[in-house]
Amino acid sequence: MAGDLAWILISAMLVNNFTLTLFLGLCSFFGVTKDIQTALRLGMANIFVLVLTSVSAWVLNRFILDAAPFLRIISFIIVIASLVQVVEMAIKKISPALFRALGIYLPLITTNCAILALAIFQTNRGYGFWQGLSFAIGAGLGLTLALTLMASIRVRVDRSSVPSVARGLGVVLIIASSLSLAFMGFAGLGSSS
Amino acid sequence: MSAVSAVSTEGRETTGTAAAPPGPPPMDDLLRGIWQENPVLVQMLGLCPTLAVTNSVANALAMGVATLFVLVASSFLVALLKRFIPNEVRIASYVLIIATFVTLADMTLEATVPTVHKALGAFIALIVVNCIILGRAEAFAAKHRPVRAVLDAVGMGVGFALVLLAMGVVRELLGSGTLLGFPVFGARFEPWVIMVLPPGGFLTLGIFLLLIAWSNERSARRAAAGRG
Numbered sequence: 001m002a003g004d005l006a007w008i009l010i011s012a013m014l015v016n017n018f019t020l021t022l023f024l025g026l027c028s029f030f031g032v033t034k035d036i037q038t039a040l041r042l043g044m045a046n047i048f049v050l051v052l053t054s055v056s057a058w059v060l061n062r063f064i065l066d067a068a069p070f071l072r073i074i075s076f077i078i079v080i081a082s083l084v085q086v087v088e089m090a091i092k093k094i095s096p097a098l099f100r101a102l103g104i105y106l107p108l109i110t111t112n113c114a115i116l117a118l119a120i121f122q123t124n125r126g127y128g129f130w131q132g133l134s135f136a137i138g139a140g141l142g143l144t145l146a147l148t149l150m151a152s153i154r155v156r157v158d159r160s161s162v163p164s165v166a167r168g169l170g171v172v173l174i175i176a177s178s179l180s181l182a183f184m185g186f187a188g189l190g191s192s193s
Numbered sequence: 194m195s196a197v198s199a200v201s202t203e204g205r206e207t208t209g210t211a212a213a214p215p216g217p218p219p220m221d222d223l224l225r226g227i228w229q230e231n232p233v234l235v236q237m238l239g240l241c242p243t244l245a246v247t248n249s250v251a252n253a254l255a256m257g258v259a260t261l262f263v264l265v266a267s268s269f270l271v272a273l274l275k276r277f278i279p280n281e282v283r284i285a286s287y288v289l290i291i292a293t294f295v296t297l298a299d300m301t302l303e304a305t306v307p308t309v310h311k312a313l314g315a316f317i318a319l320i321v322v323n324c325i326i327l328g329r330a331e332a333f334a335a336k337h338r339p340v341r342a343v344l345d346a347v348g349m350g351v352g353f354a355l356v357l358l359a360m361g362v363v364r365e366l367l368g369s370g371t372l373l374g375f376p377v378f379g380a381r382f383e384p385w386v387i388m389v390l391p392p393g394g395f396l397t398l399g400i401f402l403l404l405i406a407w408s409n410e411r412s413a414r415r416a417a418a419g420r421g
Contacts, residue, residue, distance in 0.1 A: 022391075023241050023245040026241050027241075030237070073295055074289065074293065077288055077292055077322070113323075117315055117319055124315065167406075168402075170403045171399075173402060174403075176395040177393075180394075183391075
């Protein structure tokens, strides 16, 4: 059981990294990776929302959606969006410091495709509560890793002389391609187990 | 094509009779999305599906058509209902409208082309969070008449589908040596497997962007030279 959970976590974090192998959450990956601090905070906020999503998707699947599977997409997106909204207000009230660190990213993250994808993958693979939780944490750590790596590379790129043609997203996509290539190396992890 | 031109002339008439504030002619609404303001190459929206499902032409085509359908249908409905949607809950209402059409597209694909539906997997459901659709609903459909909203949505959707198709052709051709599953290069071709794997997606789009930047820069230089 514990081994299974650990495997789900590692797999979601490295082997099937949400950003670099599944192309999820690319908007923030390209948009908000200009410095490392921001990337880290965005990653934290992502982990938080992913865990919330996983729990709420489990509740929906377990208790409600068996009766109406065709409402799955609609109910996921509505529940996740409103839950994040409520939690955001709660954090603002309870811990203003945490709100300042995560706050502005929370609504942005709700429309991030990684979030909805997590809920759908979890449903398709029939994960239970703990499996879903470890999947969410793994996916969140993977996103944080990808965001931080990208930010650290982009900080360097800003200081080097890039040909004028490649300024902007051109060079960033090529970097993402090589990062993704590096993450392909983790694919071997899956075959041995 | 005839249907498109019929719609566009209809749009011109309605804007003419209503004496709406002078805007660009309706054909601009349609054409803008295809190249000038292409959602992927210029606005950098909807990158997830652009990279994720373009490892074969068939997948890219299905995704392009499904997104086009959702985009046109939800833009039309948003433009139609804009008077009844309160400003405070507009985003939630748009998402609800979009999610409804995505569910329709999802079930239709599952019933008609199950293999493609399986290959696309979760990415059909993820059309809901495709920023192009919500972006057009908020930026265009909510401010214009239904006819113009549909024209704009068709343009943006076709622009999106064309980029997907271009990516799909390049990646399938180089990565598997086939087009729509038919071998192109013969038995001695060694496929560049990397092109159908995730890094190939980033690489292909990166090269597209570099080529566009290069051609823009060159034409700007030529224009400058011509003037000087």
